Amino acid sequence: MTAENLILLCLAVPAIATVLIAMCRQVPNLRETVTLSAAVILLVCVLGLLDDVLAGARPSVTLFEVVPGIAIAFTVEPLGMLFGLVASGLWIVNSLYSIGYMRGNDEPRQTPFYMCFGIAIASTIGVAFSANLFTLFLFYEILTLSTYPLVTHKANDEAVAGGRTYLVLLLGTSMVLLLPAIIWTWVETGTMTFAVGGILGEEPNPAIVAALLFLYAYGIGKAALMPIHFWLPAAMVAPTPVSALLHAVAVVKAGVFSIVKIVVYVFGIETLSQSGTAGWLLYVAGGTILIASIVALKADNLKRRLAYSTVSQLSYVVLATAILAPISVVGAAMHIAAHAVSKITLFFAAGSIYTAAHLTEVSQLNGIGRKMPWTMGAFAIGALSMIGVPPTAGFLSKWYILMGAMNTQQWVAVGIIIASTLLNAAYFLPVIYAAFFKAPDENSGGHDHGEAPLPMVIALTATAAGTILLFFFPAVPLALSKMLVGG
Amino acid sequence: MREQLPALQVVIPLLGAVLCALLRRGAIAWVIALGVSWTLAVVSVLLLLQVLDTGPISYAMGDWAPPWGIEYRVDALSGFLLVLISVVGAVIMPYAHTSVCDEIEERNQGWFYTMYLLCLAGLLGIAITGDAFNAFVFLEISSLSTYAMIALGRDRRALLAAYQYLIMGTIGATMYVIGVGLLYSMTGSLNLVDIASRLGDVETSRPILAAIAFITVGVSLKLALFPLHVWLPNAYAFAPSVATAFLAATATKVAVYLLLRFLFSVFGVAIVVQGLPVTEIFLVLSLAAMFGASIVAIFQEDIKRMLAYSSVAQIGYITLGIALASQTGLTGGIVHLANHAMTKAALFLLLGAVVYRIGACKITDMAGLAKKMPVTMGAFVVAGLGIIGTPGTAGFISKWYLASGALEKGWWWLALLIVASSLLSVIYIGRVVEVIWFRPLAKAGEKASEMPLQMMIPALVLVAATIYFGFDTTWTADVAARAAQVLLPGAP
Numbered sequence: 001m002t003a004e005n006l007i008l009l010c011l012a013v014p015a016i017a018t019v020l021i022a023m024c025r026q027v028p029n030l031r032e033t034v035t036l037s038a039a040v041i042l043l044v045c046v047l048g049l050l051d052d053v054l055a056g057a058r059p060s061v062t063l064f065e066v067v068p069g070i071a072i073a074f075t076v077e078p079l080g081m082l083f084g085l086v087a088s089g090l091w092i093v094n095s096l097y098s099i100g101y102m103r104g105n106d107e108p109r110q111t112p113f114y115m116c117f118g119i120a121i122a123s124t125i126g127v128a129f130s131a132n133l134f135t136l137f138l139f140y141e142i143l144t145l146s147t148y149p150l151v152t153h154k155a156n157d158e159a160v161a162g163g164r165t166y167l168v169l170l171l172g173t174s175m176v177l178l179l180p181a182i183i184w185t186w187v188e189t190g191t192m193t194f195a196v197g198g199i200l201g202e203e204p205n206p207a208i209v210a211a212l213l214f215l216y217a218y219g220i221g222k223a224a225l226m227p228i229h230f231w232l233p234a235a236m237v238a239p240t241p242v243s244a245l246l247h248a249v250a251v252v253k254a255g256v257f258s259i260v261k262i263v264v265y266v267f268g269i270e271t272l273s274q275s276g277t278a279g280w281l282l283y284v285a286g287g288t289i290l291i292a293s294i295v296a297l298k299a300d301n302l303k304r305r306l307a308y309s310t311v312s313q314l315s316y317v318v319l320a321t322a323i324l325a326p327i328s329v330v331g332a333a334m335h336i337a338a339h340a341v342s343k344i345t346l347f348f349a350a351g352s353i354y355t356a357a358h359l360t361e362v363s364q365l366n367g368i369g370r371k372m373p374w375t376m377g378a379f380a381i382g383a384l385s386m387i388g389v390p391p392t393a394g395f396l397s398k399w400y401i402l403m404g405a406m407n408t409q410q411w412v413a414v415g416i417i418i419a420s421t422l423l424n425a426a427y428f429l430p431v432i433y434a435a436f437f438k439a440p441d442e443n444s445g446g447h448d449h450g451e452a453p454l455p456m457v458i459a460l461t462a463t464a465a466g467t468i469l470l471f472f473f474p475a476v477p478l479a480l481s482k483m484l485v486g487g
Numbered sequence: 488m489r490e491q492l493p494a495l496q497v498v499i500p501l502l503g504a505v506l507c508a509l510l511r512r513g514a515i516a517w518v519i520a521l522g523v524s525w526t527l528a529v530v531s532v533l534l535l536l537q538v539l540d541t542g543p544i545s546y547a548m549g550d551w552a553p554p555w556g557i558e559y560r561v562d563a564l565s566g567f568l569l570v571l572i573s574v575v576g577a578v579i580m581p582y583a584h585t586s587v588c589d590e591i592e593e594r595n596q597g598w599f600y601t602m603y604l605l606c607l608a609g610l611l612g613i614a615i616t617g618d619a620f621n622a623f624v625f626l627e628i629s630s631l632s633t634y635a636m637i638a639l640g641r642d643r644r645a646l647l648a649a650y651q652y653l654i655m656g657t658i659g660a661t662m663y664v665i666g667v668g669l670l671y672s673m674t675g676s677l678n679l680v681d682i683a684s685r686l687g688d689v690e691t692s693r694p695i696l697a698a699i700a701f702i703t704v705g706v707s708l709k710l711a712l713f714p715l716h717v718w719l720p721n722a723y724a725f726a727p728s729v730a731t732a733f734l735a736a737t738a739t740k741v742a743v744y745l746l747l748r749f750l751f752s753v754f755g756v757a758i759v760v761q762g763l764p765v766t767e768i769f770l771v772l773s774l775a776a777m778f779g780a781s782i783v784a785i786f787q788e789d790i791k792r793m794l795a796y797s798s799v800a801q802i803g804y805i806t807l808g809i810a811l812a813s814q815t816g817l818t819g820g821i822v823h824l825a826n827h828a829m830t831k832a833a834l835f836l837l838l839g840a841v842v843y844r845i846g847a848c849k850i851t852d853m854a855g856l857a858k859k860m861p862v863t864m865g866a867f868v869v870a871g872l873g874i875i876g877t878p879g880t881a882g883f884i885s886k887w888y889l890a891s892g893a894l895e896k897g898w899w900w901l902a903l904l905i906v907a908s909s910l911l912s913v914i915y916i917g918r919v920v921e922v923i924w925f926r927p928l929a930k931a932g933e934k935a936s937e938m939p940l941q942m943m944i945p946a947l948v949l950v951a952a953t954i955y956f957g958f959d960t961t962w963t964a965d966v967a968a969r970a971a972q973v974l975l976p977g978a979p
Binding site: 064066067070072134137138141142145152155159160163164167168171172175176179180183184186187 | 872875876877878879884886887888890891894895899902903906907909910913914917921924925957958959960964
């Protein structure tokens with residue numbers, strides 16, 4: 001099979017799975033089989049592209065032109081490859097986990113749930129492989145729309161309100177800021193196709209570069225730069241597998257991925273650093289990291305704490321990009337992968353605590369590590385990766401980001417990273433300590449429970465293992481990240 | 488036969504109307520209207536293909552050579568409109584029978600189809616004629632039949648709405664005919680092409696300026712340009728569902744066509760754009776429509792009325808194309824004629840199905856309705872996305888052209904306003920979506936079920952078109968670009 005067909009197949013597999021899921025709605029076991037096998041097939045397809053990309057090829061395919069000059073086209077470049085791998089790999093474990101969670105909690109409307117999941121994955125792959133801004137935007141919006149029913153899955157007032165915030169902020173920023181930025185790029189340069197070194201030309205007008213950077217940075221609301229991060233905590237009303245999808249697999253990753261992609265392939269790292277207009281982004285990202293960490297420190301609801309941790313971790317990627325050193329961009333790309341496996345572990349753990357023990361607050365978790373050793377063990381690994389302690393994936397990406405900051409002598413960035421590491425430790429370590437070393441509370445410990453359902457435990461153990469494996473075997477993601485900056 | 492096609496566009500519906508009036512029986516009249524609509528769709532597509540292939544067609548009515556006789560003239564723009572009107576009619580007609588039987592008394596059904604066919608004849612006539620006075624005649628035919636169609640609505644307030652529209656429409660038509668009279672007195676011609684060439688002789692004298700003013704205001708009343716839109720919400724809200732869908736998709740669009748024709752083909756860019764502040768006025772009024780009407784739409788209880796206000800806002804996008812007066816901008820405006828037509832017709836048809844099932848379309852009555860009518864409400868969401876203009880829908884293409892047109896001129900603030908106004912549509916569409924999907928089922932909807940197939944298929948065809956034309960723009964944006972070239976001959 002040619003690489004071109006393989007790209008189309010990657011998009012088609014989750015889309016076809018969506019249709020099959022709808023057809024199998026009467027037979028839950030068959031329906032779940034469809035989801036799982038589609039996830040495996042998708043990973044195989046994405047892996048099929050890996051060798052070509054590592055060998056330096058850039059397989060691409062153009063579907064058709066919508067308006068002259070504006071085509072729906074796909075090109076697999078290293079960053080998209082990395083993101084595609086992360087998304088398709090995690091879809092497998094997430095599906096496994098979803099099955100356990102949805103059945104364990106007797107959730108209603110499971111068929112639409114899995115269907116929306118399929119569409120969301122298809123659009124994530126579309127974002128990852130997009131060859132131009134228009135294709136990126138198209139799938140970015142489909143991703144927002146297809147995850148809205150997932151966020152509002154519970155269909156109560158709280159879910160509807162959260163969904164409203166989610167939709168209005170994401171759709172709003174993308175339509176009001178991102179779309180004009182794309183059209184402006186198109187009118188200025190006459191092209192929208194991503195190209196190595198950027199498409200803005202040799203010496204673009206700094207004022208335009210500054211304005212475009214602002215529009216892109218805030219237009220991509222999924223990257224959750226403050227002050228447009230509110231949708232992320234609001235979306236916490238969703239069931240936990242959806243939170244995992246939002247935080248690890250698809251949505252926020254599509255946001256930071258788009259920012260890195262646009263900085264590298266639309267602006268060009270060199271062009272942007274010469275124009276000297278990206279300084280503010282570093283401070284905004286740094287501010288987001290610190291403020292979100294402080295909010296997380298104070299949050300008692302576990303999922304809320306994780307949500308603000310995500311806001312802060314996303315800004316690591318943006319910060320690393322804004323440093324504009326090639327080595328820090330490697331760190332940014334690595335962090336997309338590292339944060340994905342670690343954060344999904346944390347959410348899986350939160351979800352299995354909810355499923356097994358019906359607990360949601362940090363203050364209720366005293367001694368739970370003894371009843372749920374696997375879950376809390378995985379949680380600990382994920383948390384260590386968030387802090388950046390070896391041997392976890394988070395250490396690697398942080399290392400590269402720090403190197404970039406030091407090489408370019410951006411001491412503010414160095415300071416922010418160190419300060420936030422301390423804050424991360426401050427809001428994660430007490431949870432681990434309480435879970436393993438504190439005695440269970442008398443008043444909340446009356447409920448007897450063991451581990452969560454088996455599929456959930458398998459899933460979270462797998463991602464925890466992945467977090468550690470990524471530290472010892474980072475060859476593939478690292479190679480892709482380095483190819484991104486031409487290393 | 489082929490050279491007679493332009494005349495058939497008007498003759499067939501007129502004859503059909505007479506037949507309907509004579510036969511009266513609802514079912515027979517419906518069959519006639521259906522046959523006529525489908526024939527017209529074929530004829531208009533043939534005409535458009537011919538125009539795109541060989542250039543404008545000129546047809547001398549009764550063999551009286553223009554400029555003395557009445558000329559029928561089809562170019563890319565009028566061909567585009569002909570296809571738009573007749574295809575919308577052809578898609579809606581299969582739907583009509585069930586809905587009309589439900590909403591209109593048996594003895595009036597024949598008359599409804601008569602009025603529909605007269606209206607169709609009038610609208611097609613305006614689009615095809617090359618004669619200023621003939622256009623007035625067709626304008627009146629379509630308007631008078633529209634008043635009657637609206638008055639057939641079963642709510643008693645329909646009468647008042649029709650009356651209101653009658654007054655406003657007559658004022659508009661009168662202004663138009665005054666303007667045409669002034670033009671005739673200055674140029675001695677009624678043929679549009681002829682007037683345009685003779686206007687070169689006459690300096691922009693006061694009568695010509697007065698003619699521009701009268702015609703612009705008169706036609707703007709018909710196309711419901713903000714703030715001349717006050718007739719529209721009532722008329723759309725109380726008319727029978729089929730009439731609302733048809734009128735929303737076609738009537739205002741034809742008025743826009745007439746305006747484009749006069750401003751660009753007759754008076755010309757030299758006078759209108761460079762000599763007078765016409766574009767500035769349209770810019771302000773378009774923006775006022777896009778924001779004002781959208782905000783009003785957010786607060787409507789009746790969903791039909793909400794969509795009517797949304798139409799006023801969307802007309803603002805179309806006239807924004809006039810304000811930009813550039814190739815890209817006009818393409819955006821013209822393509823939005825078609826894109827908005829199919830999207831809004833789809834929404835009104837879906838609402839018609841709601842009325843058919845639960846007898847009302849108040850937002851409170853529609854609560855939770857998605858549980859009973861999932862396909863209808865799912866289609867409503869998709870068509871709603873078309874109104875919002877998310878990528879992958881036809882509405883996005885229009886917005887893309889309009890915003891590009893604004894940025895080409897360096898008006899970045901306008902590009903921002905265009906996209907910002909679509910955020911308002913997110914609110915008014917999203918509000919309905921939340922209620923129909925997440926609220927508990929209202930009492931009115933307890934016995935509801937999916938709409939019958941003959942209603943569902945036309946509505947779904949239009950919804951599918953909304954998506955399809957968001958990806959393939961060969962028959963929308965490309966033709967619109969050629970139409971814009973017709974209007975701006977000098978532009979690249």
